[in-house]
Amino acid sequence: MTQQEFIAKIAPAAAEDMRRTRVPASLTIAQAILESNWGKSGLAVNANNLFGIKGTGTAGSVLMPTTEYVNKQPIKTNANFRKYNNWSESIANHSALILNGTRDKPTRYHGVLGVDYKTACYAIKDGGYATDPEYPKKLISLIEQHGLAKYDVDKSDKSVDKEIPLKLEDWERESGLKAIDSLAAKGLLNDPETWKQRLIDDPKGVLEELPWLVFTLLDRATEQLQKY
Template identity: 40%
Template sequence: MGNIRYFFFVLLAALVAGNLSAQKRNKAYEDYIHKYRKIAVDEMKRYHVPASITLAQGLLESGAGKSQLARRSNNHFGIKCGKYWEGRTVRANDDAPNECFRAYRHPKDSYRDHSKFLRGGTRYAFLFKLKITDYKGWAKGLKKAGYATDPRYATRLINIIELYDLDKYDRKGGLKWAEEFPNPHQPYLANDLLYVIAREGDTFKSIGREFDIKKKRIRTYNELPKGYEFRGGEIVYLEEKHKHAVDGFVSYIVRPGDSMYSISQKFGVKLKNLYRLNGLDEDAGVPPVGSIVWLQ
């Protein structure tokens, strides 16, 4: 009888604990997770920011999408304008009155900018050496890098991830590609474009599968012929190149071994636009070494 009573006591305690845990969950948070989890996973595939971290930050920074900043300007991550932001802006009080924040047309644009913000910031570079499943390391690292001034920022992110089981989106059970690609390409961000460095044996199909992009798009983005075989070391863009270089890159001095295509890849400018910017026919060769090639 004593054993039976003990069994029922343990069972009752487990049920009570489970109910208490369920009660702690916020329906607004659950709705937000359901709405944006696919975007977070897609961003993880491309930029290697854990989906759990992205969702937890989105929940925390936007109040599950209900903050004034999120509702007015689709800014889910509290990213301020910064020195080089040229997009839409909105003013709001934060650490100081009337601060400048980035504004977006759609929440998805906010998620993409968040990925680029972390990937392109040198102070966050050390985070990408962590495992994709190390959400605690990421949370602590974001606080260490100064993403937020709240001294409990890392703890709050970790609590959200664990309460809502967000780390399942980082693991093989929630993301098959993590198991399929145990040695993934390191993505880089330059000229506001995401790219990887090709390895020998890579194909348009294999890179496309890893980053969930159609192989034809990989080929088109990089303006390469159908039968091209990667030798290793090539820049491979994962999104469409620009019509001109981003601000800060106005011109380039031709060096030995350069081609118009290599310059196009170096600065993320479409080849036809590079010819057009320099008043050259598309069948013209590269200008002589020492010549100026205009990028804007």
């Protein structure tokens, strides 16, 4: 797979994801390139993990070597990384992580939402996504070298740093309602009927609060894009 083929494969999902979540598509694509070495890294090949996200994914986890920076010095170590069934799951989970952050700081990555690509590249580093001090510069270089900023525009030709109203299509709403039922059945969500009404009245607010609902809708969106 060539570099342009890699970009072409993930750009539609990244652009659609940006329209829904305000995570710049250029950032998503650049991170995927850098973290996965154009989809050729062991983590991407063995675990469909494009972003180097640690923990447990939809298909479990995989132990892989990694380089961390301590006091700006590289340290070799091993860590468990999330494993996915496909790249679309990885992209969706990447956006869910940015939207929902971590338990200790849910808003840690919100600095990337709805901003220009340069601001987003520094904000993702400031949020603690990577320990490499040169991380923002590497992302910006990739975006500018490959013209990735062109994907930061929605179908209405509005730039990503503008507020884009979120509306759910019928199939998206149905997927969201089913996801809420599933979360409630697993004991992960109380008062599902209230959440269903909120999904209809305030979809953006609900998607920001429920990471697995975001995951479900983005995965379905990717499936829809692949049909065209």
